[in-house]
Amino acid sequence: MSNDPIHQFHTNNTVDAPIAQLPGPFGDLAFNDAALFMVAATGLTAAFFWWAMRPAALVPGRAQVVAETGYNFIHGMVRDAAGDEGVKRFFPFVFTLFLWIFAANMLGMFPYFFTPTSQIVVTATMALMVFFTVIVVGIAKNGFKFFKLFVPSGVPWYILWFVVIIEVISFFSRPLSHAVRLWANILAGHLVLKVFAGFVPMIATAGLVGIVGAILPLGMTVGLYALEFLVAFLQAYVFALLTCIYLNDALHPGH
Amino acid sequence: MADRKPPEDALSDLRRRVAEARGEGASNAPPPQSAAGLALRFGGEFGAAIIVGALLGFGADYFLHSGPWGLMIGFGLGFAAGVVNVVRTAQAYNRAHPPSPNAPSIPDDED
Numbered sequence: 592m593s594n595d596p597i598h599q600f601h602t603n604n605t606v607d608a609p610i611a612q613l614p615g616p617f618g619d620l621a622f623n624d625a626a627l628f629m630v631a632a633t634g635l636t637a638a639f640f641w642w643a644m645r646p647a648a649l650v651p652g653r654a655q656v657v658a659e660t661g662y663n664f665i666h667g668m669v670r671d672a673a674g675d676e677g678v679k680r681f682f683p684f685v686f687t688l689f690l691w692i693f694a695a696n697m698l699g700m701f702p703y704f705f706t707p708t709s710q711i712v713v714t715a716t717m718a719l720m721v722f723f724t725v726i727v728v729g730i731a732k733n734g735f736k737f738f739k740l741f742v743p744s745g746v747p748w749y750i751l752w753f754v755v756i757i758e759v760i761s762f763f764s765r766p767l768s769h770a771v772r773l774w775a776n777i778l779a780g781h782l783v784l785k786v787f788a789g790f791v792p793m794i795a796t797a798g799l800v801g802i803v804g805a806i807l808p809l810g811m812t813v814g815l816y817a818l819e820f821l822v823a824f825l826q827a828y829v830f831a832l833l834t835c836i837y838l839n840d841a842l843h844p845g846h
Numbered sequence: 847m848a849d850r851k852p853p854e855d856a857l858s859d860l861r862r863r864v865a866e867a868r869g870e871g872a873s874n875a876p877p878p879q880s881a882a883g884l885a886l887r888f889g890g891e892f893g894a895a896i897i898v899g900a901l902l903g904f905g906a907d908y909f910l911h912s913g914p915w916g917l918m919i920g921f922g923l924g925f926a927a928g929v930v931n932v933v934r935t936a937q938a939y940n941r942a943h944p945p946s947p948n949a950p951s952i953p954d955d956e957d
Binding site: 675756757758760761763764765767768771772775776779822825826829836 | 858883886887890891893894895897898899902923924926927928930931938
């Protein structure tokens with residue numbers, strides 16, 4: 592095991608099962624670690640909800656309380672940010688995103704496990720999914736009025752063209768910041784964690800003084816680990832919340 | 847079922863009564879955001895707009911063969927859009943987390 596903090600982000604093919612041969616320089620379509628843990632996050636979430644909601648009791652058990660609290664939490668969030676219509680149209684989408692990101696982040700907290708959300712392809716795919724949903728639903732529902740999103744009311748005409756350009760750039764910057772926020776948080780957290788954890792064996796090899804001194808980075812690692820659990824939840828929440836805010840623009844364009 | 851309301855109405859009526867009985871969303875306060883997360887969020891909003899603005903300008907250059915001007919103008923516009931993004935984020939944050947009314951006011955140079 593290397594001390595290289597980047598090493599954990601390599602997408603190795605631990606399960607060596609090439610799915611298909613791709614044409615030309617692309618090689619084979621392999622089932623790599625990222626894919627493995629994405630499937631695991633999906634499967635664990637589905638299995639937990641299936642198992643927790645199986646009794647569907649009027650007086651819920653412990654697992655059912657957890658499942659229903661999560662449901663209500665995101666349900667309330669979607670309603671606050673996008674209204675009742677947003678709940679009707681988008682709640683399953685937002686709830687799926689939240690659960691999946693949360694499960695992937697939490698799986699990544701296990702040592703030696705891979706974190707799919709530390710790859711920008713994964714977060715960018717989700718952010719672009721939201722982005723195109725906003726455009727498609729916005730135009731399908733509001734027609735031409737959707738473009739009022741870029742034209743704020745009450746701006747004099749001689750400055751309006753400038754404001755429209757800025758609004759368009761701001762709109763197109765959304766998927767980028769949406770994807771980068773989740774990715775950077777997870778990547779940075781895991782890097783810092785690995786750097787401090789790497790200090791422990793490095794210092795501990797320096798004799799008795801080193802072993803005593805290694806307590807400091809060890810304590811730091813424990814503290815950072817706790818912080819990473821908070822980040823794992825918070826980033827899933829923030830991603831879902833911003834999804835709601837962006838989807839609200841599709842339903843109610845115009846400021 | 848004496849009243850013949852459509853099921854949608856009955857459902858929303860029930861939803862309203864349940865929400866009232868529950869004290870409406872008391873358990874739904876957003877979790878506090880860490881300072882580092884907030885800083886990363888502002889920085890991301892700002893940087894993303896600059897990158898998108900510069901890319902749009904570069905794309906205009908590529909198709910119109912207009913030298914560095916598109917990139918330069920796009921960079922500037924992206925900067926402006928980034929400021930707009932940061933101000934919007936800050937406004938949304940302040941709306942979600944209003945400052946305590948008992949907090950001491952920040953001294954002003956003018957006073």
